[in-house]
Amino acid sequence: MQNINLIWISLILLLTGCSSQRVADAMRTDGIESRELYRQHRQQGQQRPYTEKSTLQPIDADAYRGYTRHALNEQSQLFKVLPNPKIAIYVFPHLATSDNAPVPGYTTSVTLYPRDEYALPEDTLSIDQAATEKQP
Numbered sequence: 001m002q003n004i005n006l007i008w009i010s011l012i013l014l015l016t017g018c019s020s021q022r023v024a025d026a027m028r029t030d031g032i033e034s035r036e037l038y039r040q041h042r043q044q045g046q047q048r049p050y051t052e053k054s055t056l057q058p059i060d061a062d063a064y065r066g067y068t069r070h071a072l073n074e075q076s077q078l079f080k081v082l083p084n085p086k087i088a089i090y091v092f093p094h095l096a097t098s099d100n101a102p103v104p105g106y107t108t109s110v111t112l113y114p115r116d117e118y119a120l121p122e123d124t125l126s127i128d129q130a131a132t133e134k135q136p
Contacts, residue, residue, distance in 0.1 A: 078121055079118040079119060079120070079121065080118065080119045080123075081116055081117075081118055081119075082116070082117045082118065082119055084112060084113050084116055085112045086109040086110065086112070087110055087111075087112060088107055088108075088109050089108050089109065089110060090106075090107050091103075091107070091108065092105050093105040
């Protein structure tokens with residue numbers, strides 16, 4: 001039953017593909033060429049000088065104070081990194097590969113979560129989390 005459905009879908013797609021126009025036939029050729037349009041645009045720009053005065057308003061620095069960067073706020077972190085504890089793992093000495101190559105024991109660490117998460121500026125840590133975060 002699935003083969004019959006697949007055959008019907010293929011047949012319909014084949015027939016609709018053959019019934020569409022060719023790209024060259026579908027494009028209009030009665031308009032202006034790109035070269036002529038570009039030339040007219042360049043001539044209009046040279047003929048019409050800019051006479052309007054600038055209507056820029058002065059910027060209120062206080063309105064954008066929290067969004068601008070400067071030396072004082074560049075070092076502060078707006079989005080605090082949430083704690084992602086590391087777990088120390090000791091790998092015992094073992095033999096690896098098909099040649100039985102010895103691998104000495106070593107310690108490595110992995111983070112508890114796969115990636116670091118960041119808190120929003122309005123989020124705050126609870127008192128017990130803040131106390132544990134300050135400890136080394």
